[in-house]
Amino acid sequence: MHFTLRQLQVFLATAQFENITRAADSLAMSQSAASSALKELETQYNVRLFDRAGKRLKLNELGRLLRPQAEALLAQAQDMEQAFAKHQKPGDLNIGATLTIGNYIAVGLMAEYMAQNPGAKVNLEVANTQTIVDKVLHFELDMGLIEGELNHSDLDVYEWMDDDLVIFTAPDHPLAQRETVTDEDLLAEQWIVREPGSGTRQAFDRAMHGILPELTIRLELQHTEAIKRAVQEGLGVGCLSEITLQEAFGRKSLVPIAVPHRQWDRKFYFILHRHKYRSAGIERWLDLCRKSIVVGNEK
Template sequence: MTLRELKIFTTVCRTGSMSEAGRQLYITQPAISQTILDLEDKLNIKLFERINRKLILTYAGKRLLKYSKRILLLIAEAENDLEDIANLKTGKLRIGASMTIGTYLLPPIIKKFTTKYPEIDLNFIIDNTSVIEKKILNNDIDLGLVEGPINSKDICFDPFYNDELFLISSKENPLSKKKDILQSDIQKEAFINREKGSGTREIIDKIMNKYSISYKAKHILNNIEAIKEAVKNNLGISILPEVALKDDLQSGSIKRLILKDIEFKRQFNIIYHKDKNLTELLNKFIEYIKDYSNLN
């Protein structure tokens, strides 16, 4: 059975006339009659009794009408649902973000997006860059926002934010009084670092290696807020993203150290699988990410 056949059949049942069904469906009466005959032949059962020029449903016809209504109703529901998705009235997004982005940038983006599109089901997770990369490759998430390098050739990336990493200390640390920090100063200090797999950690290691700077990682913490608290309590120095330090630098609880002739800069990237279909919903969310980034 085809949807066309079921639609014709239910219209004939509703109107009680093949000619009227044809008029409503813009199909000739002979074509309507032939469709019903073909359907009866296909099912090997009579759907209508033809008594005194009236069409009367058989028991089999009544059963088929029951199922036909359910099927056509379900099709209509599916069409309406897909139309709502196309018009961004409903839908689902699975977003993953690395620690810095997920903690400091993503929440206001999501708030702005869901305010305009309240019916969109938007789920997000926060983990380090390597985990987000794996989830993209496994199609566990639709889109990733990461700060670290991406290794897979199956992943496309699109830069959306320029970030700078600051060398920091507590206000009690003697280095906070120095105008310029030398490489030798870092080597003498206890260093607080992120865990392996962190995008921030990869950038730090890459730049440190580039300038042949050695440092002693005394504490390994997988949480930026924990690192900031450790720095404030003078347990060591660290390198953290500017976006995570604005309030602390303004209050003076953390001091930025200027490492002479060296800058720690990077880009945040939107990532997705190269085979991913970028729907209207995904493109709209990417647009919101970039618009928010340009305002900050």
């Protein structure tokens, strides 16, 4: 074997940052050392792994082909290092979660993981579904917890737990006094919803099949709390996950609106890159997720 693990680290860091200086900084190396390591790797095998455009280094076809193998090899090496040092104790994780899951579920999982594995840390990134998917695909996250349905050849997608969307209004809204709500009622309202690219928006669009193009979307917001506040202030009608609304319903600052003739149920999923090495930490996190299915189905 002629390549070194350090060379692979430089290769992967450069693929992530598309800049040798930023790659070197992330590895606590000098720019010259990182450049030399990458050049030596390419020279040893008489290959080019990047297309160079000024200061940017974009993976070429060969680089994209080798990246998953390099990721898997480094992950196994890191796992072995932890096994030697900590007797196979699960290590740190980089987890991505969509906003609903990140704000209402993932923190509890983080606390449980770190309680079971003293010294281990979980770095949590919260963003919409598309962002989390992209970062898992580029090996920037070990695993993603998402709300949106997904089918991608490079990802393993597992059903996780059930969830329901709920339409809601301010207590003094006319719909709050209605026993039945029709599609005509829905079309007459102004809607405050999540932004395109989010799993909640995907589920909302699916539930509104047939009338979606005719709905009046007044606001598209990234954050659930902003949507709740806007609805509470009387700016329109909202639709979010039930788990994000339970406290507001309990205070009666917002009220649910039953629309049983449309389908509001959906699934949460966890995703991993198909070529990602399943370290002891990832397996432990997966186990926590599977156990949390029971909690999710009891709501």
